[in-house]
Amino acid sequence: MSDVPAKPNSLRTGPDEDGRFGIFGGRFVAETLMPLILDLEAAYEAAKKDQSFQDEMNDLWAHYVGRPSPLYHAERLSEHLGGAKVYFKRDELNHTGSHKANNVLGQILLARRMGKKRIIAETGAGQHGVAVATFAARFGLPCVVYMGSADIERQKPNVFRMRLLGAEVRPVTSGTGTLKDAMNEALRDWVTNVDSTFYIIGTVAGPHPYPTMVRDFQSIIGRETREQMRTAEGRLPDSLVACIGGGSNAMGLFHPFLDDEAVEMYGVEAAGRGIDQGDGHHAASLSGGRAGVLHGNRTYLLQDDDGQIIDGHSISAGLDYPGIGPEHSWLHESGRVSYVSATDQEALDAFQLCCKLEGIIPALEPAHALAHVIKLAPEKPQDHLLVMNMCGRGDKDVFTVADALGITLDD
Amino acid sequence: MTETRIDRRFKALKKKNRAGLVTYIMAGDPDFDTSLSLVRGLPKARADFIELGMPFTDPMADGPSIQAAAGRALASGQTMVRTLEMVRQFRAEDEATPIILMGYYNPIYSYGVDRFLSDAKDAGVDGFIIVDLPTEEDDEMCKPAMGMGLNFIRLVAPTTDEQRLPVVLANTSGFVYYISITGITGGRSATSSELEPAMARLKGQTDLPIAVGFGIKTPAQAAEVAKIADAAVVGTAIIDQIACGLGAGNKPSMTLVEDVLAFVSSIAEGIAEAR
Numbered sequence: 001m002s003d004v005p006a007k008p009n010s011l012r013t014g015p016d017e018d019g020r021f022g023i024f025g026g027r028f029v030a031e032t033l034m035p036l037i038l039d040l041e042a043a044y045e046a047a048k049k050d051q052s053f054q055d056e057m058n059d060l061w062a063h064y065v066g067r068p069s070p071l072y073h074a075e076r077l078s079e080h081l082g083g084a085k086v087y088f089k090r091d092e093l094n095h096t097g098s099h100k101a102n103n104v105l106g107q108i109l110l111a112r113r114m115g116k117k118r119i120i121a122e123t124g125a126g127q128h129g130v131a132v133a134t135f136a137a138r139f140g141l142p143c144v145v146y147m148g149s150a151d152i153e154r155q156k157p158n159v160f161r162m163r164l165l166g167a168e169v170r171p172v173t174s175g176t177g178t179l180k181d182a183m184n185e186a187l188r189d190w191v192t193n194v195d196s197t198f199y200i201i202g203t204v205a206g207p208h209p210y211p212t213m214v215r216d217f218q219s220i221i222g223r224e225t226r227e228q229m230r231t232a233e234g235r236l237p238d239s240l241v242a243c244i245g246g247g248s249n250a251m252g253l254f255h256p257f258l259d260d261e262a263v264e265m266y267g268v269e270a271a272g273r274g275i276d277q278g279d280g281h282h283a284a285s286l287s288g289g290r291a292g293v294l295h296g297n298r299t300y301l302l303q304d305d306d307g308q309i310i311d312g313h314s315i316s317a318g319l320d321y322p323g324i325g326p327e328h329s330w331l332h333e334s335g336r337v338s339y340v341s342a343t344d345q346e347a348l349d350a351f352q353l354c355c356k357l358e359g360i361i362p363a364l365e366p367a368h369a370l371a372h373v374i375k376l377a378p379e380k381p382q383d384h385l386l387v388m389n390m391c392g393r394g395d396k397d398v399f400t401v402a403d404a405l406g407i408t409l410d411d
Numbered sequence: 412m413t414e415t416r417i418d419r420r421f422k423a424l425k426k427k428n429r430a431g432l433v434t435y436i437m438a439g440d441p442d443f444d445t446s447l448s449l450v451r452g453l454p455k456a457r458a459d460f461i462e463l464g465m466p467f468t469d470p471m472a473d474g475p476s477i478q479a480a481a482g483r484a485l486a487s488g489q490t491m492v493r494t495l496e497m498v499r500q501f502r503a504e505d506e507a508t509p510i511i512l513m514g515y516y517n518p519i520y521s522y523g524v525d526r527f528l529s530d531a532k533d534a535g536v537d538g539f540i541i542v543d544l545p546t547e548e549d550d551e552m553c554k555p556a557m558g559m560g561l562n563f564i565r566l567v568a569p570t571t572d573e574q575r576l577p578v579v580l581a582n583t584s585g586f587v588y589y590i591s592i593t594g595i596t597g598g599r600s601a602t603s604s605e606l607e608p609a610m611a612r613l614k615g616q617t618d619l620p621i622a623v624g625f626g627i628k629t630p631a632q633a634a635e636v637a638k639i640a641d642a643a644v645v646g647t648a649i650i651d652q653i654a655c656g657l658g659a660g661n662k663p664s665m666t667l668v669e670d671v672l673a674f675v676s677s678i679a680e681g682i683a684e685a686r
Contacts, residue, residue: 018547028516028543030472032568032593035575174478180469187471192594194570293517293543294469306490307521309468 011258011336014327019208019297022333024326027207029296032191037296041209043114048216057109064138065094065101067220071228071387076357077373084380086373087237088390089225089253092363098392099221099249100131104200106217108135111198118193119143121200122186124151124179124245125318125365126158127392128202133167143167146185148178154317158396176311179321183295203246204325207296211325218252225387226256233385239264241376242389243369244339245283245319247328249391254337264338267328268372270314271341279304283312285324286332286339299326315344315404316364318392342371348404350374351394363392364400416509416537417562417585420459421620421641428686430637431459432679433622435513435646437480438463438497439489440653441661446484448668449653450501454508456672457679460642461501462540465494465514472542474597476647479654483661491522495534502535511564511585513540516551524552528559538562538585546579553582562586567613569593569605576616586620586642587613597647600626603635610639630681637685645678 006012014021027037047053061067070090078086091099111119119136121143123129129145136143145162149171152159162169175181183201190199204211204218229237240257242250244267257263272282282288285300292301294309302310302322312320331337342350350370354362362370366389373388380386394401402409424431434453439446453461466481466489473481498510512531519527519541531539538561544552546565553563562585570593571579580587589609591601601609606623613621623636624644636643652674656667664670 027545027547029545030542030568031545031566031579032472032570032590034545034547035568035570035572174475175468175482184469184471188474188595191472192598194593291520293515293520295471296543298520301517303517303521305521307467307518308485309517 007259012255014330015208015212019212021327021330024299024329025208025211025297027296028293028298029207030191032194033187036190036194037207037209044110044209044213047110047113053109053113057106060105061220065105067094068224068228069093071225071232073232074358077354078377080357081374081377083382084239084377084384084386085382086377087385087387089221089387091221091249091389091391092366092393096131096134097395098127098131098363099218099252100128100202102220102252103202103214103217103248104128104131104135107198107200107213108139111141111200112139114198116196116198117141118197119200120146120186120189120197121202122146122179122182123202124148124182124321125316126151126155126162126396127318129167129169130158130161130165132200133162133165136167137165144189145169146172146182146189148182149173150177151179151317154400155396178311180309180311203248204251204327205246205295205297205299205323211297211327214248215251215255215327218248219255221249221252221389222254222256225253229385229387236260236263237385237387238262239266239376239384239386241266241268241369241373241386243268243319243365243391244324244328245270245321245365246323247325249389251325251327253387253389258336265336266372266376267337267339268368269339269341270312270316270319270368271343272313272315274343275341279310281313283314283320283322284341285322286328287341291329294323297326299323299329300332315347315400316368318363318365319368340372342368346371348401351401360390361394362390363394364397365392366390412557412584413560415560415562415585416507417460420509421586424459424641430640430682430685431622431642432457432633432682433460433462433624433642433644434458434649434675435462435464435644436649436653437466437477437484438494439466439484439487440480440650441483441657441663442487443489443493443497445663445668447497447500449671450497451504452668452672453675454505456675458675460509460511462511462513462644462646463494463498465491465512465518467515467518470515472595474595474647476597476650476654480650486661491518491527495530498536499534509537510535511538511540512536514542516541516543519552524555528556528561532559532561536561538564540564540566540588542566546582549582557582557584564588566590569609580617583619586622587617588644589613589621589623589640590625591623592625594625596625598626600628600632603639606636606639630677633678634681634685637682643682649675
C-alpha cells in the first residue's frame with residue numbers, strides 16, 4: 001500500500017502484532033466481537049496483497065472520488081501572513097466534501113470482499129455518515145447510520161443528505177446523545193448482527209485493525225502531497241498542519257512523512273472555550289486528557305478522576321470526540337508530532353479569513369488547523385513550505401457560523 | 412489456584428444437584444443505601460452469587476436498562492471507592508456468598524490495576540468479569556488477578572469458534588460465563604435448542620462450571636436454563652424491577668427493596684424446581 005520505503009528504526013512500521021503502538025491501541029472488545037475483528041484483520045491483510053483490490057480502489061478514487069486532490073498554493077493567505085509559503089491539500093474537493101471518502105471507499109470494498117450484506121456506521125458531524133451513505137448507495141448495500149440526537153439537531157442538512165442517499169439514520173439518545181454514544185450504539189448493533197454486518201469506523205480509532213486500516217486508506221493524502229510538492233517545489237515540505245478529532249485526516253497526511261526527520265508536524269486539537277476552562281469546555285484529548293481505554297483501544301481520553309468519560313465541547317461537531325486515535329497518542333509521547341490546539345474563536349476567525357482571502361469556505365474542522373497556520377506561518381522564513389490539510393468544505397457549517405456570529409438566516 | 416468462595420459455592424450446589432442463581436445489580440443504583448440494602452438482601456432471596464456492576468458512562472455491551480442504571484448510580488455519586496466500600500460492608504456480615512465485580516476496564520485502569528486488585532481483595536471481592544478485556548489482553552488484569560488468587564471469569568460467546576475456545580478457556584477460573592445470544596444485555600433469550608449444543612461444546616472443553624446469561628427475564632426462563640447449565644445469570648430483569656420502583660428524581664419507593672427481593676425469590680424458586 002505504501003510507496004515510501006521504511007527506514008531502519010522507522011516510525012512507520014507500527015503497530016505490532018497485537019495492534020499496539022507502544023502501549024496504545026490494542027483490542028479491548030467484548031468476546032462476541034473478538035472473532036469478528038480477527039476475521040477483519042485477516043481479510044484486510046489479504047486485500048492489501050491483492051492487486052485487484054488496489055486496482056479497484058485506485059479506479060474509484062480517480063473517477064468517483066476525484067483523486068488526486070490538488071495541492072494549492074494559497075498565495076494571498078501566504079502574503080497576508082508574511083512568512084511561510086502556505087499550501088492547502090484540497091481534500092475538501094473530494095466527492096462528499098471531505099477526506100472521509102478515502103477511508104469509506106477502502107472499507108466498503110473490503111466489506112464486499114468479505115461478503116457482508118449490511119453496512120453500519122457512526123457519525124458525529126455527519127461527514128462520515130454522508131460518505132458511508134454515498135458509497136452504500138453506489139454499491140447497493142443497505143446502510144444504518146447511528147447519530148447522537150444532539151448532533152442530529154445540530155447537523156440537519158447532513159441528516160437529510162444521508163436520507164436522500166437511502167440510509168437509515170437512527171437517533172441515539174443514550175448517554176449524552178453525541179458521537180461517543182453513536183459509536184457505542186453501532187458496536188451494539190454489530191455485536192447483535194455479527195454475520196451480516198460490516199461496521200465502517202470513520203476515524204483512526206477503535207480496536208485493531210481499524211486504526212491501522214483507516215490510516216492506510218487515508219495515507220493517500222500524504223503520498224500525493226509528497227509527489228505534488230516534489231513537482232511544485234522540487235523538495236519535501238518543511239511542515240505539515242492538520243486538525244484532530246479522532247485524527248484520521250492528520251494521520252493520513254503525516255504517516256508517509258514520519259521518517260523524514262526534517263518535516264515538522266502539528267496536530268491541532270479543538271480547545272473549545274479554552275483548555276484552561278476545564279472539563280467539558282474543550283475536546284483536546286492529548287492536551288487535556290490522560291491515557292485510558294474506550295471503544296476498543298487504549299489512548300488519551302477526556303475522563304474524570306474515576307475513569308468516567310467526559311463529553312468534549314467544540315464548535316466543530318467533527319472534533320468533539322472524547323478520544324483520539326492511538327497512533328497519535330504514541331506520536332505525542334514520542335514527541336515526533338507536536339500537538340497544539342485552537343479555540344472556537346480562533347477557528348471562527350480563521351474560517352472567515354479563509355473565505356475572504358482565498359475564496360474557500362473551509363469546514364470548521366480544518367479552520368482549527370488554519371488557526372494554527374495563522375500562528376505558525378509568520379514565524380517562518382519565506383522559503384519555508386507549509387502544507388495544511390483542507391480536509392473538508394464548510395457548506396455544512398454555515399448555519400453554525402451564522403449563529404456564532406449572531407446572524408439570523410431566514411428560510 | 413487455591414479454592415475460592417466461588418469454587419466452594421459451586422461445589423455445594425453440585426452436591427445438592429441444583430443450579431445456581433447469579434444476580435446482577437448495579438452498585439449505587441439508585442443510591443448507595445438502597446443498593447447496599449439490596450445486596451444485603453440477595454442471599455436471603457436465595458441468590459447464590461452476587462454480580463455487582465461497576466458503573467461506567469459507556470457500557471458498550473449493555474442494553475438501555477443497564478446503561479440507565481449506570482447513569483443513575485453515577486448521578487448519585489457512586490465511585491469505584493464506594494463500590495469497594497459496599498462490598499466491604501456486605502462482607503462484614505456474609506462470609507460465604509461470592510461477590511463478582513462486573514464492568515468495563517477504564518475505571519479500573521484509571522484506579523490503577525495493582526492497587527485496585529489489592530483493595531478489591533481486601534474488601535472481600537472474589538472475582539471479576541471485565542467485558543472489554545478479551546483473552547488477547549490477559550496481561551492487563553487477568554494474570555495479575557489470578558496471581559492474587561482472584562477469579563477472572565471469561566465470557567464465551569456463540570461467535571467463539573472451536574479454534575478459539577481453548578484459548579479463551581486457558582486463563583479462565585471460577586466459572587465460564589456463556590453469553591447465550593449474540594447481542595447486548597436485556598435482549599431476547601436463547602431457546603433450549605440453541606443452548607443444548609452450546610453446553611455440550613463447552614462441557615467437552617472444560618470442567619469449570621458454566622453460567623448462562625443474557626436475556627433471562629422470568630422464573631420459567633431461568634428454570635429452562637437451570638436444567639442444562641450450572642447457573643443462570645439474571646441482570647436486566649432485576650434492574651427493570653428497580654427502575655419500576657423509582658419515583659421522581661429517582662427516589663426509591665418505600666417497598667422497592669422488598670419488591671425487588673421478592674422478584675429475585677421468584678426466579679430462585681423457578682431454578683430450585685427445575686431439576
